[in-house]
Amino acid sequence: MATHQAETIDPQWVESLNEQLAEVFRTNNPGDVFTKDVFFDLNMPVWRFQMQGVEAFESWRRGLAPGGSGVNILRTVPTHSGFVTEYEELEEQEGQLLTSRKMFLCEIREGRIAEVVGYCSGEWDEELRARHAIEAPMIRR
Numbered sequence: 001m002a003t004h005q006a007e008t009i010d011p012q013w014v015e016s017l018n019e020q021l022a023e024v025f026r027t028n029n030p031g032d033v034f035t036k037d038v039f040f041d042l043n044m045p046v047w048r049f050q051m052q053g054v055e056a057f058e059s060w061r062r063g064l065a066p067g068g069s070g071v072n073i074l075r076t077v078p079t080h081s082g083f084v085t086e087y088e089e090l091e092e093q094e095g096q097l098l099t100s101r102k103m104f105l106c107e108i109r110e111g112r113i114a115e116v117v118g119y120c121s122g123e124w125d126e127e128l129r130a131r132h133a134i135e136a137p138m139i140r141r
Contacts, residue, residue, distance in 0.1 A: 008078040008079060008080055009078045009079070009080070009081070009082065009083065010078070011078050014076060014078040014082075014083045015076055017033065017106075017108070017113070018073060018083060018085050018106075019073070020033040021033055021085070021104070021106070021113065022071040022073055022087065024061075025061070025065075025068065025069050025087070025089065026068045026069060026070065026071050027068045028058065028061045028065065028066075028068050029058075030054050030057060030058050032112065033112060034054050034057070034112055034113050034114070035109055035110065035112045035113070035114040036053065036054055037052060037053060037114070038052070038053065038054060038057065038112075038113060038115065038116065039051075039052050039114070039115045039116070040052070040056075040057060040116045040117075040118065041115075041116070041117045041118070042116075042117075042118045042120070043117075043118065043119045043120070044120050044122065045120070045122040065091050067092075069089045069090060069091040070089065070090035070091070071087050071088070071089055071090075072087065072088040072089075072090075073085060073087060074086040074087060074088055074101075074141070079105075081107050081108060082105070082106045082108045082113070082115075083106050083108075084103065084104070084105050084106070085103070085104050085106065086101065086102070086103050087101070087102045087103075087104070088100075088101055088102075089101075089102055091123075096125055096126065097125075097126065098123040098124065098125055099123070099124050099129065100120055100121050100122060100123050100124060101120070101121040102118060102121070103118070103119045104116050104117070104118045104119075105117040105118075
């Protein structure tokens with residue numbers, strides 16, 4: 001019985017595209033990383049919403065994090081049609097550092113990101129991070 005394994009997209013190209021995506025979150029400038037009709041399906045701890053188009057995404061991001069966010073790329077895994085990436089996001093709001101973890105499944109079309117399904121842990125403030133450290137110490141990052 002023959003098996004077929006789908007090829008993945010070039011890992012170096014995916015790393016470059018993912019770095020451009022991270023830069024979008026850092027600066028709120030979508031540049032040319034997305035298709036014009038990019039589709040987002042975003043899942044938060046107690047909410048889910050969708051939007052379509054670069055302008056809709058840019059407006060949402062600027063309302064959420066006007067100054068952009070710090071982003072650490074934790075992992076990127078190429079797929080046959082895009083990539084999966086895991087981020088740690090850092091944002092300052094009212095003088096307080098908030099952190100979160102995000103995972104995005106990105107589909108690529110014509111060299112740009114055409115679809116993003118995202119999952120977010122929710123924001124952790126200093127008090128919650130301290131509680132995590134005591135009640136649920138991490139074995140791995």
